[in-house]
Every structure is written in structure tokens, then in C-alpha cells.
Amino acid sequence: MRPGTPNFGECSSSTSLSSHLEDVDDDHMIAVVLTEEYAKLDGAIARRLANLAPIAHAPRINLYIPNQSDASLEYHRLLQRLNVYGLHEVKVSGDGNCQFRALSDQMFKSPKYHKLVRKDIVKQIKDYRSLYEGYIPMKFSRYYKKMAKSGEWGDHITLQAAADKFVAKICLLTSFRDTCFIEIVPRSQTPKRELWLSFWSEVHYNSLYAVQDVPVQQKPRKKHWLF
Template sequence: MSEQQERVSKSSSSSISSSTQESEEELTIGTLITEAANTTNSAKSLGRRLSHLDSIPHTPRVNGKIPDFNNATIDHESLLERLGTYGLAEYQIEGDGNCQFRALADQIFRNPDYHKHVRKAVVKQLKEFKKHYEGYVPMEYKVYLKKMKRSGEWGDHVTLQAAADRFAAKICLLTSFRDTCLVEIVPRDATPTRELWLSFWCEVHYNSLYAIEDLPSRKTKKKHWLF
């Protein structure tokens, strides 16, 4: 075999391997999404518990400035007070930059370790429906997509909207915002088939949210955000 033929052969093998891997990943994501659609939505009890609260309209946006220590502390105390008021508890999510995707994975699959699959599904949504999201991204969209593909890249309110759209889910955030505590993110073109409940310590961290009596007993593997 000539050197040129060998290079062509290696290139073809590499392309086939890459294509096979992508197909397997898509199959895994598709299977998980199907499984998620068939899971029991235990979050409905949270919706009933907080049904009297007004939510603010959601506008997708990228992350803002991280608050300084004093403001972050005040925000965290405010969030904890709200959790106590409504009988809610956080399943503490690892603070490794993937917390939004881990929290979503915990709500969808009851396993935060599926965060990589959630991220891939969200990035696929962002890529396939660019026109829905690019107007909210104050940078070149290709650069934004490249960032969001990376493990450890913080999710934002654009990725939350994409997740709501991809999983046909209403995502409810109990937040530390001082002017409101509830934000609801609904799918653009579908009726929600489930509710996903997250707590949002604003611009700092996401956790998965449960009624106190339903809080899972499983433990996180690594540290979570705490002062």
C-alpha cells in the first residue's frame, strides 16, 4: 500500500470511528430522553405547594457578574429562608462548573452523573435551532456553542431555555433574587410533560429541589458550594 493510500485509509477509519461514536452518543441521549418521558413526575407536589406564588417572565440570558462575598452571603441566607418557609430541601449538587446540568440530570433521571448526556442534548438543541437562541447570546454563536460543549462550562438561562425545549419540561427555579423568588421557564413550542425543580443561588450555584420529606438519601461524591 502506498503512503497516500495508507493516509486515505487511516482518514476513512478515523471518520467511520468518529461517526460511529457520534451515533452511539445520539442513541444514548435518545434512549435517556425516552426513559425520562416515562418517569413519574413527583415534582407536581412542589408545584401545588408553591402555586400561590407569582412567577416572573423568563428572558434567556447568559450569566451575569458573580456577586461579591457579602451580597452572595445575603442571597444565600435569603434562599435558605425561602426553602424553610415552603418546606423544601436541596439535594446538594457538586460545584464543579456542571451544577446546572447535574441538577437537571438529577431531576430528569434521578442521577446527576448523567450531566454529560444532558449537556450534549442541550448543545444539540442550541445548534439545531440556532434562530431561537442566538439573539440572546452577546458573542459569536459558534464561540458560544464551543464553550457550552466543554465540561465545566457554567450553564446559563439560555441553556435552561434550551433544556426546557429539548425535554418538553417546565423548569421552575426557586431563586435568591430579592425582588422575586420564582422563575418559570416553559418550552417554546410544546406543552410541558413534566416539571423540573431547581434552586438557584443567583449567579453562583444550582441544586436539585425536593419537598423535605422526599429528599433522596444518596450522597454526592464531591464537595458542593458552601461558604
Template sequence: MTESYSNASVSSTSSLSSSFPDTEDDQAIASILAEDETSRAAAAAGRLGKRLSHLDSIPHTPRVNGEIPDVNDATLDHERLSERLATYDLAELQIEGDGNCQFRALADQLFRSPDYHKHVRKQVIKQLKHFQKLYEGYVPMKYKSYVKKMKKSGEWGDHVTLQAAADRFGAKICLVTSFRDTCYIEINPKDKAPTRELWLSFWSEVHYNSLYATGDVPTRVARKRHWLF
């Protein structure tokens, strides 16, 4: 999803066509990278969950991205989201707006580094390819074309890829949104109980950020890029 929103326009980077090589054991390697963060991340997610435990989450229906709002609607949506985050004492780790924001935010929550967004996208693509029947009914175009498009770095993630990420990583994805009628959405794995929670904010059709309790937002230092790239 592209996130430069100015002069009443949003510029898409979906034309980028770079891809990434497959690594046979990168899932296991990524798990090792995240091991030292697991208990701390679980504790932090639990604290966030308590703040929103009284809210009803609507049933999640995967969908592709809708129309980008005009600048006035987008501004109102952003204000609404900011007010909700303040109400629940939540804060965003700002994610780069290069079209990979959903995958960067998921990587930050999973591996404590947005730099692993290519790995997250690759795992989501594997999920979409291997379990086509779970997702094809939500995609209003030729499924193979959708997967091929979504494989490209810079292609905006949508709610189908969020569901695939929840299924692939065994995670409940908790989404605080800017939607007028929907503050909070939970995306659960389809066939198993979640083993972790991932917290994202969603400025509708514009941008995803990684969520933390106010005061707990980490300062990210770029990790040495190896193994997953």
C-alpha cells in the same frame, strides 16, 4: 457554574475542554432509563407546585451569566434562598460544584441521577445548534463561539441553556431563586405544552441544586455508567 465560594473568590472550571462523543439513540435510551421514575416524579413535582401556586412567576428572558457577586452579597443571597426554601418546606439535594451544577441538577430531576449531566449538556447543545434563531438574540457574542464554549464540560450553564433544556426535554423548569426581587421563575418550552416539571434552586450566579419537598430528598447511589457515556 462553579460553586466553591470561599476567601472572597469563586474559582471557575470553564477552562476544562473535555467533550463527549455523540450517540445516535441516546435520547431514547435516556427516556427508558427514566421510565420507572416518571409517575413518581410527576407526583412529587405536583406537590411542590401546589406549595408555590400562589406566587406570580415573572416572564422568563433567557440571558447569559452575570457578574459573580462578592462574598458579602453572595452570603446574603444564600441566606435569602435558604429562608425561602424553609418557608415553602423545600429541601435541596446538594449537587457537586464542578462547573456542571446546572446540568447535574437537571439530570437529577430528569433521570434521578446527576451522573447523566454529560448527556443533558449534549442534548442542550443539540438544541442550541439546530434552533439557532430561537436563541442567538439572547447571546451577546458570536453565537458559534458561545455554543463551542458551552459544549465544554465544566462550562457554567446560564438562562439560555435553561431555556434550551426546557425546549429540548419538553419540561417546565421551576426555579426558586436567591434574587432579591424575584423568588420564583418558570421557564416553559417555547412551542409546546410541558409534559413534566423540573425543580431547581438557584443561588444567583453561584450554584444550582435539585429541589424536593423536605423529607423527600433521596439518597443517591452512583449508577453504573453505560450507554450515555
């Protein structure tokens, strides 16, 4: 038998595989329902930031990680901006998946679908190589294989791919001194939704809401066979 081939002659192995596949299918089904439910333009935040001129986005990999002192100053600057505009961060884990977790929270009102989000973004990059390869200063296959791994930091290329894949305008309120507000728009389609992230620059992403619109934490949904 080839390595990795399930032994369907063993009842326990077959049952385990079937259960795993059902869990994956259920998570995907719930994600689809949630993204349809929440795929609305978030006009509340846009109105709050109407006086800010967005900066054009330039896809690039992460080149600079600030030292502790600079990062602390950047974080306080971001907090001040959140307070000024009455915005609230839904914080996600800083485990290397934060960009994908924050995008998941914006689309599905839960960060738990970050693996699905990452998979879709990497597939977008692979399937439309010509759109992204020019921004990648390494072998293309090395880049997307690296980015497919859980814990690999998302960058400004994955943000552009997310905007293209999900037909979304991605809006970043940042901690950059001279670049407070960045918009990433789909290359060839009119956006169908807005996804709002806070960006502690080159350190961490969180999901962003107007204070009055912060979603109530949802209880985990039961599997369809439970009552």
C-alpha cells in the same frame, strides 16, 4: 494512519474501544429508562408555592457574579425560602457543571448524566439557531462551542434550550431579593414534566424536592452482562 483512527489490528486497542462504547451505550440506555420512569409532574412542590406569582423568564448569558459578601446574603435568603416552603436541596458538585447536574438529577434521579444533558442542550441550540441567537452577545459558533465544554457554566439561555428540548417547565426557587420564583416553559409545546431547581443566584444550582419526596440515593446499576 490518520490521528485518532483506532488500530483494529491490535487486539488490546480494539477491546478497549469496544468496552468504552458498551459503557456509553449502557449509560444512555439507563438514562432513557430512568427519564421515562420519572417523567411526572411534581405537584407537591407546585402546591407549596401556589401563592407565589412566577416571573417571566428572559434568556441571557451570565453577566454578573456577586462578590463574597453579596453571595453570602443571597445564600441565607435562599435557605430561608427553602425552610419556609418545606423544600430540600439535593446538592450537586460545584464544578462548573452544576446546572446540568441538577437537571440530570431531576430527570434521571442522578446527577451522573450531566454530560448527556449538556450534549442534548447544546445540540438544541445548534439545531434551532434562530430561537437563541438573538440573546447571545457574541459570535454564535463561539458560544455553543464554549458551552459544549465540561465545566462551562450554564446560563439562562441553556435553561430555555433545556425547557424546549426536554418539553419541560423548569421552575427555579431563587435567592434574588425581588424575584423568588421563575418559570421557564417550552416555546411551542405544552410541558410534559416539571423540573425543580434551587438557584443561588448566578453562583450555583441544586436539584429541589419537597422534603417528604427526597429520593433515596440509588445504588449504581449493574451492567446488563453482570449478575
